[in-house]
Amino acid sequence: MFFDPANYKHPSFKEGMRDISSVAPGIWAWGLMTGVAMVQSGLSVEVATAMTLLVYAGSSQLAVTPMLVAGAPFGVVLATAFCVNLRFVVLSMHLRHYLMHWPRWQRLCLGYITADMSYVMFTRRFPQPASDPAGQRAEMAYLSGNSFLNWIGWQIASLVGVFTASQIPIHWGLGFAGVLALVGVMCSLSDSRLRRVSAGVSGAAAVAAFALPLKLNIVVAIAVAVAVCLLLERSRWAGEER
Amino acid sequence: MSDFGVFVLVAGLGVVTLVTRSFFFMFNKELPFPTWADRGLRYAPIAALSAVIIPEIVMRHGVLITDWRDARIFAAAAGAAFYFWRRGQGQAVLGTIVVGMAVYLPLHMGLGW
Numbered sequence: 001m002f003f004d005p006a007n008y009k010h011p012s013f014k015e016g017m018r019d020i021s022s023v024a025p026g027i028w029a030w031g032l033m034t035g036v037a038m039v040q041s042g043l044s045v046e047v048a049t050a051m052t053l054l055v056y057a058g059s060s061q062l063a064v065t066p067m068l069v070a071g072a073p074f075g076v077v078l079a080t081a082f083c084v085n086l087r088f089v090v091l092s093m094h095l096r097h098y099l100m101h102w103p104r105w106q107r108l109c110l111g112y113i114t115a116d117m118s119y120v121m122f123t124r125r126f127p128q129p130a131s132d133p134a135g136q137r138a139e140m141a142y143l144s145g146n147s148f149l150n151w152i153g154w155q156i157a158s159l160v161g162v163f164t165a166s167q168i169p170i171h172w173g174l175g176f177a178g179v180l181a182l183v184g185v186m187c188s189l190s191d192s193r194l195r196r197v198s199a200g201v202s203g204a205a206a207v208a209a210f211a212l213p214l215k216l217n218i219v220v221a222i223a224v225a226v227a228v229c230l231l232l233e234r235s236r237w238a239g240e241e242r
Numbered sequence: 243m244s245d246f247g248v249f250v251l252v253a254g255l256g257v258v259t260l261v262t263r264s265f266f267f268m269f270n271k272e273l274p275f276p277t278w279a280d281r282g283l284r285y286a287p288i289a290a291l292s293a294v295i296i297p298e299i300v301m302r303h304g305v306l307i308t309d310w311r312d313a314r315i316f317a318a319a320a321g322a323a324f325y326f327w328r329r330g331q332g333q334a335v336l337g338t339i340v341v342g343m344a345v346y347l348p349l350h351m352g353l354g355w
Contacts, residue, residue: 022335025336074251091287092266095266100267100272107264173346177339184335203292
Protein backbone atom coordinates (compact mmCIF):
# COMPACT_ATOMS: atom_id res chain seq x y z
CA MET A 1 0.00 0.00 0.00
CA PHE A 2 1.04 3.57 -0.62
CA PHE A 3 1.32 4.42 3.09
CA ASP A 4 3.92 1.68 3.69
CA PRO A 5 7.49 3.12 3.61
CA ALA A 6 8.75 -0.15 2.08
CA ASN A 7 6.62 0.81 -0.94
CA TYR A 8 6.82 4.58 -1.19
CA LYS A 9 10.58 4.64 -0.69
CA HIS A 10 11.06 2.01 -3.38
CA PRO A 11 12.20 3.32 -6.80
CA SER A 12 9.35 1.43 -8.49
CA PHE A 13 6.84 3.59 -6.62
CA LYS A 14 8.11 6.66 -8.49
CA GLU A 15 8.17 4.71 -11.73
CA GLY A 16 4.50 3.83 -11.27
CA MET A 17 3.66 7.48 -10.55
CA ARG A 18 5.60 8.60 -13.62
CA ASP A 19 3.73 6.17 -15.87
CA ILE A 20 0.28 7.20 -14.69
CA SER A 21 1.20 10.90 -14.89
CA SER A 22 1.52 10.52 -18.67
CA VAL A 23 -2.27 10.20 -18.81
CA ALA A 24 -2.98 12.76 -16.07
CA PRO A 25 -4.84 15.30 -18.26
CA GLY A 26 -7.20 12.56 -19.37
CA ILE A 27 -7.83 11.45 -15.79
CA TRP A 28 -8.42 15.02 -14.66
CA ALA A 29 -10.81 15.86 -17.47
CA TRP A 30 -12.68 12.62 -16.97
CA GLY A 31 -12.88 12.98 -13.19
CA LEU A 32 -13.98 16.59 -13.54
CA MET A 33 -16.78 15.70 -15.94
CA THR A 34 -17.92 12.79 -13.76
CA GLY A 35 -18.28 15.23 -10.85
CA VAL A 36 -20.11 17.73 -13.04
CA ALA A 37 -22.41 15.07 -14.50
CA MET A 38 -23.46 13.70 -11.10
CA VAL A 39 -24.55 17.13 -9.85
CA GLN A 40 -26.13 18.22 -13.14
CA SER A 41 -28.12 14.98 -13.17
CA GLY A 42 -29.71 15.95 -9.87
CA LEU A 43 -27.59 14.62 -7.01
CA SER A 44 -27.00 16.98 -4.10
CA VAL A 45 -23.45 18.23 -3.57
CA GLU A 46 -23.26 16.18 -0.34
CA VAL A 47 -24.27 12.90 -1.96
CA ALA A 48 -22.07 13.55 -5.01
CA THR A 49 -19.12 14.20 -2.68
CA ALA A 50 -19.77 10.97 -0.79
CA MET A 51 -20.03 9.10 -4.10
CA THR A 52 -16.70 10.49 -5.25
CA LEU A 53 -14.88 9.66 -2.02
CA LEU A 54 -16.42 6.25 -1.33
CA VAL A 55 -17.36 4.68 -4.66
CA TYR A 56 -14.34 5.67 -6.80
CA ALA A 57 -15.59 4.01 -9.98
CA GLY A 58 -16.61 6.53 -12.65
CA SER A 59 -18.70 4.26 -14.83
CA SER A 60 -20.76 2.82 -11.97
CA GLN A 61 -21.20 6.28 -10.41
CA LEU A 62 -22.65 7.59 -13.67
CA ALA A 63 -24.80 4.48 -14.14
CA VAL A 64 -26.46 4.68 -10.71
CA THR A 65 -26.82 8.47 -10.52
CA PRO A 66 -30.22 8.56 -12.29
CA MET A 67 -31.37 5.63 -10.13
CA LEU A 68 -30.46 7.48 -6.92
CA VAL A 69 -32.25 10.59 -8.17
CA ALA A 70 -35.35 8.51 -8.94
CA GLY A 71 -35.16 6.69 -5.59
CA ALA A 72 -34.74 3.18 -7.02
CA PRO A 73 -34.66 0.27 -4.50
CA PHE A 74 -31.31 -0.44 -2.79
CA GLY A 75 -30.89 -3.92 -4.22
CA VAL A 76 -31.45 -2.78 -7.80
CA VAL A 77 -28.93 0.04 -7.45
CA LEU A 78 -26.29 -2.24 -5.93
CA ALA A 79 -26.86 -4.94 -8.55
CA THR A 80 -26.51 -2.37 -11.32
CA ALA A 81 -23.21 -1.13 -9.90
CA PHE A 82 -21.98 -4.71 -9.59
CA CYS A 83 -22.74 -5.49 -13.22
CA VAL A 84 -21.19 -2.27 -14.49
CA ASN A 85 -18.09 -3.18 -12.49
CA LEU A 86 -17.98 -6.79 -13.71
CA ARG A 87 -14.96 -6.05 -15.90
CA PHE A 88 -12.98 -5.51 -12.69
CA VAL A 89 -13.85 -9.07 -11.67
CA VAL A 90 -12.16 -10.28 -14.86
CA LEU A 91 -9.13 -8.08 -14.19
CA SER A 92 -8.89 -9.30 -10.57
CA MET A 93 -8.44 -12.83 -11.90
CA HIS A 94 -5.25 -11.63 -13.54
CA LEU A 95 -4.01 -9.51 -10.61
CA ARG A 96 -4.47 -12.51 -8.35
CA HIS A 97 -1.24 -14.02 -9.68
CA TYR A 98 0.68 -10.95 -8.53
CA LEU A 99 -1.00 -10.34 -5.19
CA MET A 100 -1.81 -13.62 -3.46
CA HIS A 101 1.46 -13.72 -1.50
CA TRP A 102 0.63 -10.42 0.26
CA PRO A 103 -1.47 -10.18 3.43
CA ARG A 104 -5.19 -9.93 2.77
CA TRP A 105 -5.70 -6.38 4.06
CA GLN A 106 -2.98 -5.14 1.72
CA ARG A 107 -4.59 -6.93 -1.21
CA LEU A 108 -7.96 -5.39 -0.41
CA CYS A 109 -6.61 -1.85 0.01
CA LEU A 110 -4.68 -2.08 -3.23
CA GLY A 111 -7.53 -3.79 -5.08
CA TYR A 112 -9.95 -1.07 -4.03
CA ILE A 113 -7.89 1.75 -5.57
CA THR A 114 -6.66 -0.13 -8.66
CA ALA A 115 -8.76 1.00 -11.62
CA ASP A 116 -8.50 0.02 -15.31
CA MET A 117 -5.61 2.27 -16.24
CA SER A 118 -3.34 1.18 -13.37
CA TYR A 119 -4.12 -2.46 -14.04
CA VAL A 120 -3.19 -2.08 -17.70
CA MET A 121 0.05 -0.22 -16.99
CA PHE A 122 0.99 -2.68 -14.28
CA THR A 123 0.54 -5.79 -16.43
CA ARG A 124 2.39 -4.06 -19.28
CA ARG A 125 5.33 -3.26 -16.97
CA PHE A 126 5.32 -6.72 -15.36
CA PRO A 127 4.14 -9.23 -18.00
CA GLN A 128 5.06 -12.16 -15.71
CA PRO A 129 4.52 -12.28 -11.94
CA ALA A 130 7.83 -12.28 -10.03
CA SER A 131 8.71 -15.32 -7.95
CA ASP A 132 11.41 -13.70 -5.75
CA PRO A 133 10.71 -11.33 -2.82
CA ALA A 134 12.62 -8.40 -4.36
CA GLY A 135 10.66 -8.66 -7.60
CA GLN A 136 7.40 -8.95 -5.71
CA ARG A 137 8.23 -5.85 -3.69
CA ALA A 138 8.97 -3.94 -6.90
CA GLU A 139 5.56 -5.00 -8.27
CA MET A 140 3.82 -3.95 -5.07
CA ALA A 141 5.61 -0.58 -5.02
CA TYR A 142 4.87 0.10 -8.70
CA LEU A 143 1.17 -0.71 -8.42
CA SER A 144 0.87 1.28 -5.17
CA GLY A 145 2.47 4.38 -6.70
CA ASN A 146 0.53 4.14 -9.92
CA SER A 147 -2.86 3.57 -8.29
CA PHE A 148 -2.23 6.14 -5.58
CA LEU A 149 -1.56 9.01 -7.99
CA ASN A 150 -4.49 7.96 -10.15
CA TRP A 151 -6.72 7.99 -7.06
CA ILE A 152 -5.54 11.40 -5.81
CA GLY A 153 -5.80 13.02 -9.25
CA TRP A 154 -9.27 11.60 -9.86
CA GLN A 155 -10.52 12.61 -6.41
CA ILE A 156 -9.33 16.21 -6.70
CA ALA A 157 -10.66 16.62 -10.25
CA SER A 158 -14.02 15.04 -9.36
CA LEU A 159 -14.49 17.21 -6.29
CA VAL A 160 -13.65 20.31 -8.33
CA GLY A 161 -16.32 19.13 -10.79
CA VAL A 162 -18.89 18.58 -8.02
CA PHE A 163 -18.37 22.05 -6.58
CA THR A 164 -18.17 23.94 -9.89
CA ALA A 165 -20.84 21.96 -11.73
CA SER A 166 -22.91 25.01 -12.61
CA GLN A 167 -19.97 26.70 -14.38
CA ILE A 168 -18.98 23.86 -16.72
CA PRO A 169 -21.38 22.93 -19.52
CA ILE A 170 -21.43 19.20 -20.28
CA HIS A 171 -21.80 19.91 -24.02
CA TRP A 172 -18.21 21.13 -24.24
CA GLY A 173 -17.33 17.46 -24.21
CA LEU A 174 -14.22 17.77 -22.04
CA GLY A 175 -14.85 14.22 -20.80
CA PHE A 176 -13.69 12.94 -24.18
CA ALA A 177 -10.12 13.51 -22.96
CA GLY A 178 -10.67 10.44 -20.76
CA VAL A 179 -11.51 8.33 -23.80
CA LEU A 180 -8.40 9.68 -25.57
CA ALA A 181 -6.24 8.71 -22.59
CA LEU A 182 -7.55 5.17 -22.94
CA VAL A 183 -6.92 5.28 -26.71
CA GLY A 184 -3.29 6.11 -25.99
CA VAL A 185 -2.93 3.32 -23.45
CA MET A 186 -4.62 0.89 -25.82
CA CYS A 187 -2.15 1.80 -28.58
CA SER A 188 0.71 1.12 -26.18
CA LEU A 189 -0.69 -2.35 -25.52
CA SER A 190 -1.09 -3.31 -29.17
CA ASP A 191 2.38 -4.83 -29.40
CA SER A 192 1.46 -8.19 -30.90
CA ARG A 193 -0.77 -9.36 -33.68
CA LEU A 194 -3.12 -11.26 -31.40
CA ARG A 195 -3.47 -8.33 -29.05
CA ARG A 196 -4.54 -6.17 -32.00
CA VAL A 197 -7.03 -8.88 -32.93
CA SER A 198 -8.27 -8.84 -29.33
CA ALA A 199 -8.83 -5.07 -29.50
CA GLY A 200 -10.65 -5.29 -32.82
CA VAL A 201 -12.89 -8.20 -31.86
CA SER A 202 -13.67 -6.73 -28.46
CA GLY A 203 -14.53 -3.30 -29.85
CA ALA A 204 -16.81 -4.78 -32.50
CA ALA A 205 -18.47 -7.12 -29.99
CA ALA A 206 -19.02 -4.27 -27.53
CA VAL A 207 -20.83 -2.30 -30.25
CA ALA A 208 -22.82 -5.32 -31.46
CA ALA A 209 -23.90 -6.26 -27.92
CA PHE A 210 -24.53 -2.67 -26.85
CA ALA A 211 -28.26 -3.30 -26.38
CA LEU A 212 -27.56 -5.56 -23.40
CA PRO A 213 -28.54 -3.93 -20.12
CA LEU A 214 -26.12 -2.86 -17.36
CA LYS A 215 -23.10 -2.46 -19.64
CA LEU A 216 -22.88 -6.24 -19.86
CA ASN A 217 -21.73 -5.70 -23.46
CA ILE A 218 -18.26 -4.96 -22.02
CA VAL A 219 -18.05 -8.32 -20.25
CA VAL A 220 -19.37 -10.17 -23.30
CA ALA A 221 -16.85 -8.37 -25.51
CA ILE A 222 -13.90 -9.33 -23.29
CA ALA A 223 -15.03 -12.97 -23.23
CA VAL A 224 -15.48 -13.13 -27.02
CA ALA A 225 -12.13 -11.44 -27.72
CA VAL A 226 -10.21 -13.72 -25.36
CA ALA A 227 -11.92 -16.82 -26.80
CA VAL A 228 -11.13 -15.81 -30.39
CA CYS A 229 -7.48 -15.15 -29.50
CA LEU A 230 -7.15 -18.52 -27.75
CA LEU A 231 -8.50 -20.25 -30.85
CA LEU A 232 -6.20 -18.30 -33.16
CA GLU A 233 -3.17 -18.99 -30.96
CA ARG A 234 -2.85 -22.42 -32.52
CA SER A 235 -2.62 -21.13 -36.07
CA ARG A 236 0.74 -20.25 -37.61
CA TRP A 237 -0.64 -16.87 -38.63
CA ALA A 238 -0.64 -15.70 -35.04
CA GLY A 239 3.14 -15.64 -34.85
CA GLU A 240 5.08 -15.79 -31.62
CA GLU A 241 3.24 -14.52 -28.59
CA ARG A 242 5.24 -13.48 -25.59
CA MET B 243 -35.39 8.10 0.16
CA SER B 244 -34.22 9.57 3.46
CA ASP B 245 -30.94 11.47 3.56
CA PHE B 246 -29.43 8.87 5.84
CA GLY B 247 -30.61 6.07 3.56
CA VAL B 248 -28.85 7.60 0.58
CA PHE B 249 -25.54 7.70 2.43
CA VAL B 250 -25.92 4.06 3.51
CA LEU B 251 -26.56 3.19 -0.13
CA VAL B 252 -23.50 5.15 -1.27
CA ALA B 253 -21.39 3.29 1.32
CA GLY B 254 -22.84 0.05 -0.10
CA LEU B 255 -21.72 1.14 -3.57
CA GLY B 256 -18.22 1.61 -2.15
CA VAL B 257 -18.35 -2.00 -0.93
CA VAL B 258 -19.38 -3.07 -4.45
CA THR B 259 -16.27 -1.34 -5.82
CA LEU B 260 -14.10 -3.13 -3.25
CA VAL B 261 -15.65 -6.54 -3.91
CA THR B 262 -15.55 -6.34 -7.72
CA ARG B 263 -11.98 -5.02 -7.89
CA SER B 264 -10.71 -7.63 -5.40
CA PHE B 265 -13.04 -10.44 -6.40
CA PHE B 266 -10.50 -13.16 -7.16
CA PHE B 267 -8.01 -12.27 -4.45
CA MET B 268 -10.16 -11.34 -1.49
CA PHE B 269 -10.12 -14.86 -0.04
CA ASN B 270 -7.02 -16.70 1.07
CA LYS B 271 -8.13 -19.96 -0.50
CA GLU B 272 -6.23 -21.21 -3.53
CA LEU B 273 -8.32 -21.45 -6.67
CA PRO B 274 -7.75 -24.09 -9.32
CA PHE B 275 -6.65 -22.28 -12.44
CA PRO B 276 -6.63 -23.97 -15.87
CA THR B 277 -3.68 -23.08 -18.11
CA TRP B 278 -5.89 -21.92 -20.98
CA ALA B 279 -7.41 -19.32 -18.67
CA ASP B 280 -3.92 -18.21 -17.75
CA ARG B 281 -2.99 -17.78 -21.41
CA GLY B 282 -6.24 -16.01 -22.15
CA LEU B 283 -5.41 -13.32 -19.61
CA ARG B 284 -2.75 -11.99 -21.97
CA TYR B 285 -5.53 -10.70 -24.19
CA ALA B 286 -7.84 -9.41 -21.46
CA PRO B 287 -6.32 -5.96 -20.75
CA ILE B 288 -6.54 -4.63 -24.29
CA ALA B 289 -9.96 -6.25 -24.76
CA ALA B 290 -11.27 -4.48 -21.65
CA LEU B 291 -10.03 -1.09 -22.87
CA SER B 292 -11.35 -1.59 -26.37
CA ALA B 293 -14.78 -2.67 -25.09
CA VAL B 294 -15.01 0.48 -22.99
CA ILE B 295 -13.84 3.03 -25.56
CA ILE B 296 -14.96 1.86 -29.02
CA PRO B 297 -18.68 2.39 -28.27
CA GLU B 298 -17.76 5.82 -26.85
CA ILE B 299 -16.23 6.73 -30.21
CA VAL B 300 -18.52 5.19 -32.83
CA MET B 301 -21.96 5.19 -31.16
CA ARG B 302 -24.43 7.89 -30.24
CA HIS B 303 -27.60 7.36 -28.23
CA GLY B 304 -27.04 3.63 -28.37
CA VAL B 305 -26.75 3.25 -32.16
CA LEU B 306 -23.79 3.10 -34.51
CA ILE B 307 -23.23 6.50 -36.10
CA THR B 308 -23.88 6.73 -39.84
CA ASP B 309 -22.67 10.31 -40.33
CA TRP B 310 -18.92 10.71 -40.79
CA ARG B 311 -19.11 14.25 -39.45
CA ASP B 312 -18.38 13.27 -35.88
CA ALA B 313 -15.57 14.97 -33.98
CA ARG B 314 -14.82 11.84 -31.93
CA ILE B 315 -13.71 9.71 -34.89
CA PHE B 316 -11.29 12.34 -36.16
CA ALA B 317 -9.96 13.06 -32.68
CA ALA B 318 -9.37 9.39 -31.85
CA ALA B 319 -7.74 8.78 -35.25
CA ALA B 320 -5.48 11.81 -34.86
CA GLY B 321 -4.55 10.79 -31.32
CA ALA B 322 -3.75 7.21 -32.35
CA ALA B 323 -1.76 8.43 -35.37
CA PHE B 324 0.28 10.68 -33.10
CA TYR B 325 0.93 7.77 -30.76
CA PHE B 326 2.30 5.50 -33.49
CA TRP B 327 4.38 8.34 -34.93
CA ARG B 328 5.98 9.12 -31.55
CA ARG B 329 5.95 5.73 -29.91
CA GLY B 330 8.99 4.73 -27.98
CA GLN B 331 9.63 8.36 -27.14
CA GLY B 332 8.52 9.84 -23.83
CA GLN B 333 4.97 11.06 -23.32
CA ALA B 334 3.46 9.53 -26.46
CA VAL B 335 0.24 8.88 -24.50
CA LEU B 336 0.13 12.45 -23.24
CA GLY B 337 0.51 13.59 -26.85
CA THR B 338 -2.40 11.34 -27.83
CA ILE B 339 -4.64 13.23 -25.41
CA VAL B 340 -3.39 16.69 -26.38
CA VAL B 341 -3.50 16.12 -30.14
CA GLY B 342 -6.86 14.37 -29.88
CA MET B 343 -8.41 17.24 -27.92
CA ALA B 344 -6.84 19.78 -30.30
CA VAL B 345 -8.78 18.08 -33.08
CA TYR B 346 -11.90 17.39 -31.03
CA LEU B 347 -12.66 20.76 -29.46
CA PRO B 348 -12.65 22.90 -32.67
CA LEU B 349 -14.72 20.33 -34.57
CA HIS B 350 -17.14 19.75 -31.69
CA MET B 351 -17.59 23.31 -30.45
CA GLY B 352 -16.83 25.18 -33.67
CA LEU B 353 -18.66 23.06 -36.23
CA GLY B 354 -21.00 21.27 -33.87
CA TRP B 355 -19.86 17.79 -35.00
